[in-house]
Amino acid sequence: MTNGLKAARSAREWSQERLVREIERHARQHILDVPSTASLRVYVSEWENGRRAISARYAKILRALLGITDDELSGETALSETSTTADGYDDLMGRIDAARNISLTMVNTFMDQTELLRTMDRQMGAAGLVDQMTAHLGTLEEALTFAVLPQTRRPVARALAGAATLAAWQALDVGAVERAWRNYELAKRAAQDAEEPMYLAHATAEQAYVLCDAGRAPMAVQLIRDAQRLGGKGMSPRLTAWLHAAEAEICARAGLAADCQRALEKAMRSLPPGEDARDPDMLSIFLNDGHLTRWRGNALALIGDNEAVSSLYAALDNTDPTFIRASAGLRCDLAQAHIARGEYDQAHEHLRQARLIANRTGSVRHRRRVEYLTQRF
Structure with a gap:
């Protein structure tokens, strides 16, 4: 259990003490009983040193806090193969018959679930969604595995392609880069299957x-x-x-x-x-034009173009308030543009705002960018 927990904690630049506080905060929010602060400090140390196994109860809390899967928590980053071996032909045919009966209504339900997860991710960040996203992908993969005929496979594969792409972006945001890569590969295979x-x-x-x-x-x-x-x-x-x-x-x-x-x-x-x-x-x-203005400002900031600042402030004035996590990226873009112009006070303020948002949403990707830009002045 050593490497996974410690790596995820370090990626957020959390000390063991910070992790203990986050566990306590999570417990208060969800009305859970946890031991004393002193005991939790011992638990965290022993989890990371392999002297204590992480129980299912604490694994659930840690997954929500750190946005990682059980395999990543244990340090086993490769996705485990889920056994779908049917126990005899009757069981196999039962699964195939069940998949054949998947209706358009059920596919639309899958799409609605993806949409809900997308909205939650946009407004709150990906870290707390790992269990829901993993279960959603598992359901879709199971449906596709036993769907035989094209008229059933294609709609399910299309739903899986969209869900897996979202899951990959969420994994990238929380710093789980191998999971991100694998989910993109899953999305590509599903898209090809769906034509x-x-x-x-x-x-x-x-x-x-x-x-x-x-x-x-x-x-x-x-x-x-x-x-x-x-x-x-x-x-x-x-x-x-x-x-x-x-x-x-x-x-x-x-x-x-x-x-x-x-x-x-x-x-x-x-x-x-x-x-x-x-x-x-x-x-x-x-x-739309507002989003593209922000994207243009980001690209121009990266190449040191003077137009970047005006484009980015125009985007800031018109930003969609529901795109909470994306606003951290916009603040980083503004900081980068100001750094290029030697305007360090303005850059510092935008990085402060970006850090607050990254901490709020659990975005390791944005936090890394904040730290990279902070080192430039």
Whole structure:
């Protein structure tokens, strides 16, 4: 149990004492009985040193606090194989018959569950959703495993592609990078099974961010351009604009200023007019002029363009208040733009706000960026 718990705690820059306080706070909020502070200090130390096993009761609390799975908590990062071996042909045929009876209503229920988890993630962060997301993916994978005929498989695979992409982004946000990568691979396989090139393009493009965060920006540029190819000519205008905006950001992180500018121009040309942000063909895509203004400011800040500040403040004035976690990224963008101009007081204030939001939502990804930018001045 040593490495998983300690690694997750360290990723949040929590001391053992901070973890004890968070356990106590969680217990108060959920009306749970826990031992004294002194006893919890001993428990945490012994959990991390392998002298005490983490019970199911405490594992549930730690998963909610740290946004990690049981395998990650124990240090076994590879996803375990869930046995779906049927006990004889009768059992197997029973599962297949049950999957065959999955109706469009049931698929819509799966999609609604994904939408609820997406809304909760956007407003509260991903850390507390790990159990719900893991169960949701398990249900969808089980349904797809025993769905035989295309008319049943495709709708379920489409629902799984969307859910797995969301789960991957949530894992990336809480610092579980291997889980993120595996879930993107799951999303891509499901999109191919569903014959949905838009879902395949979206999952592939988001996967490029894993490479980018790992310091492999040139490889990420290649992957996101491949995502555009995979989407083909049938992509919605809003998804097309989203892909070009993502390409611009990743090109900026790769130091390709001219490519970044060209991708931004393509994004602005592709974006449909109007205030609507939701893509009816891709429910996971939110993009309107306000969002693109923020994204443009982010990319320009990365390449040191002076226009970044005005774009970012325009985005700040018009930001959707329900995008709580995204506001931490916007504050980091503003800090980066001010640092490039030598305006350190303004940068410091935005980083302070970003840190508060990252702590509130449990975003390891944003916290790392805050710490990186703080070291620059």
